[in-house]
Amino acid sequence: MTKKKNIFSRFWTWLKNMSKFKKFLLVLIILAAVGFAVWRIWFKAPPAPKFVTIPLKKGNVEEVVEASGPIAPITTTQVGALVSGEILKIYVDYNSIVKKGDLLAIIDPTQSQAAYDQAEASLSSAKEELESSKMNYNLAQANYKRYKSLYAKDYVAKTDLEQYELAYVNAKSSLNSAESRVIQAQASLERAKKDLDNTRIISPIDGIVLTKQVSEGQSLTSGFSTPEMFTLAQDLTKMQIEAKVSEADVVKIKEGQVATFTLDGYPDEKFQGIVRQVRTNYNSSSNNNSSSLISSTTTYTVVIDVDNKDGKFIPGMTATITIKTKAKKDVLLVKNEALRFAPSTNQERFKTTGVWILDENKNPKRIDVTIGIMDEDKTEITSDGLKEGQMLIVSEVGVLGNVPEFRRRRR
Numbered sequence: 001m002t003k004k005k006n007i008f009s010r011f012w013t014w015l016k017n018m019s020k021f022k023k024f025l026l027v028l029i030i031l032a033a034v035g036f037a038v039w040r041i042w043f044k045a046p047p048a049p050k051f052v053t054i055p056l057k058k059g060n061v062e063e064v065v066e067a068s069g070p071i072a073p074i075t076t077t078q079v080g081a082l083v084s085g086e087i088l089k090i091y092v093d094y095n096s097i098v099k100k101g102d103l104l105a106i107i108d109p110t111q112s113q114a115a116y117d118q119a120e121a122s123l124s125s126a127k128e129e130l131e132s133s134k135m136n137y138n139l140a141q142a143n144y145k146r147y148k149s150l151y152a153k154d155y156v157a158k159t160d161l162e163q164y165e166l167a168y169v170n171a172k173s174s175l176n177s178a179e180s181r182v183i184q185a186q187a188s189l190e191r192a193k194k195d196l197d198n199t200r201i202i203s204p205i206d207g208i209v210l211t212k213q214v215s216e217g218q219s220l221t222s223g224f225s226t227p228e229m230f231t232l233a234q235d236l237t238k239m240q241i242e243a244k245v246s247e248a249d250v251v252k253i254k255e256g257q258v259a260t261f262t263l264d265g266y267p268d269e270k271f272q273g274i275v276r277q278v279r280t281n282y283n284s285s286s287n288n289n290s291s292s293l294i295s296s297t298t299t300y301t302v303v304i305d306v307d308n309k310d311g312k313f314i315p316g317m318t319a320t321i322t323i324k325t326k327a328k329k330d331v332l333l334v335k336n337e338a339l340r341f342a343p344s345t346n347q348e349r350f351k352t353t354g355v356w357i358l359d360e361n362k363n364p365k366r367i368d369v370t371i372g373i374m375d376e377d378k379t380e381i382t383s384d385g386l387k388e389g390q391m392l393i394v395s396e397v398g399v400l401g402n403v404p405e406f407r408r409r410r411r
């Protein structure tokens with residue numbers, strides 16, 4: 001203890017006897033040493049980035065196309081009113097099962113019945129006129145033939161023959177007109193009969209009533225368009241999904257492929273259907289994005305047949321569909337993150353697909369690859385540059401190295 005005090009006393013004596021200049025230099029040296037220590041602690045360079053790698057493995061992969069669309073009956077029929085009038089009675093409602101020929105509704109037949117009665121009377125009158133015209137024609141024809149024979153024997157004058165010939169021509173013309181009026185009256189009667197029959201709305205098919213757009217007491221006006229009254233579905237045990245598929249995916253879909261779909265109403269169940277048709281007709285729409293650029297979207301309709309014997313599917317339900325287009329087993333598979341990865345030190349833009357590995361110096365190195373089919377999280381590697389078990393970089397872990405700026409912001 002005494003020795004330490006002597007050392008401190010000598011140092012203090014030496015410090016007091018030191019000149020002001022030397023004391024100043026000593027303070028500068030101490031401040032510089034402290035500053036260097038602070039710089040080393042707070043402003044040291046960040047460590048080199050670290051990388052997360054995963055091994056390249058073999059496995060199975062399935063390529064799928066995802067879409068959505070409504071469930072609908074395969075065949076629907078719209079039933080409309082062909083005549084005007086008040087609806088007196090409706091015999092069906094939503095979900096009513098009907099047979100072909102069943103009575104669906106009745107429209108007030110008063111006007112149609114009056115038109116039919118008038119047409120029937122007009123036909124009767126036209127037929128009576130026709131009978132009278134036939135008698136006149138037969139008489140005129142007989143007189144003309146008799147006078148023609150007498151004129152040939154010089155028993156009558158030519159003027160008499162011409163008079164009967166004119167009567168014969170006029171009678172023939174009247175007969176033709178009478179026959180035409182009968183045909184017209186018959187057509188009017190048939191048209192009136194059809195209008196009268198159309199006051200009874202009859203089901204044209206066996207099916208079920210999907211929609212009812214009229215009510216009793218409602219007045220219908222049949223003009224240039226036919227008022228729609230009911231929509232009938234022919235058979236709900238067999239239905240279809242009309243899925244909207246993008247132009248990039250529609251080329252992968254073929255008739256006969258299996259489609260798996262789910263419905264919001266049955267969240268724990270999966271159902272299957274078969275692709276029946278890929279329609280070449282397309283829908284195109286344009287959208288304006290935030291950068292004022294116009295982007296267009298083209299979709300095609302893919303029709304999928306589904307079995308509804310259990311009656312679970314209701315028209316209008318939206319199905320979320322997955323169509324398996326390709327499948328491969330025991331192939332090299334890479335996580336999709338590896339295909340999207342690029343190290344922060346990379347400034348180059350590549351036109352080919354590639355992955356990154358760590359070389360012998362633990363630096364990232366890029367390898368070009370060719371790919372096959374893919375699913376949501378992995379992709380098939382078809383090139384020969386990689387082997388099973390090789391480690392691929394999927395992400396870069398950056399260590400916080402910006403502490404000085406962080407400290408300055410706090411102060």
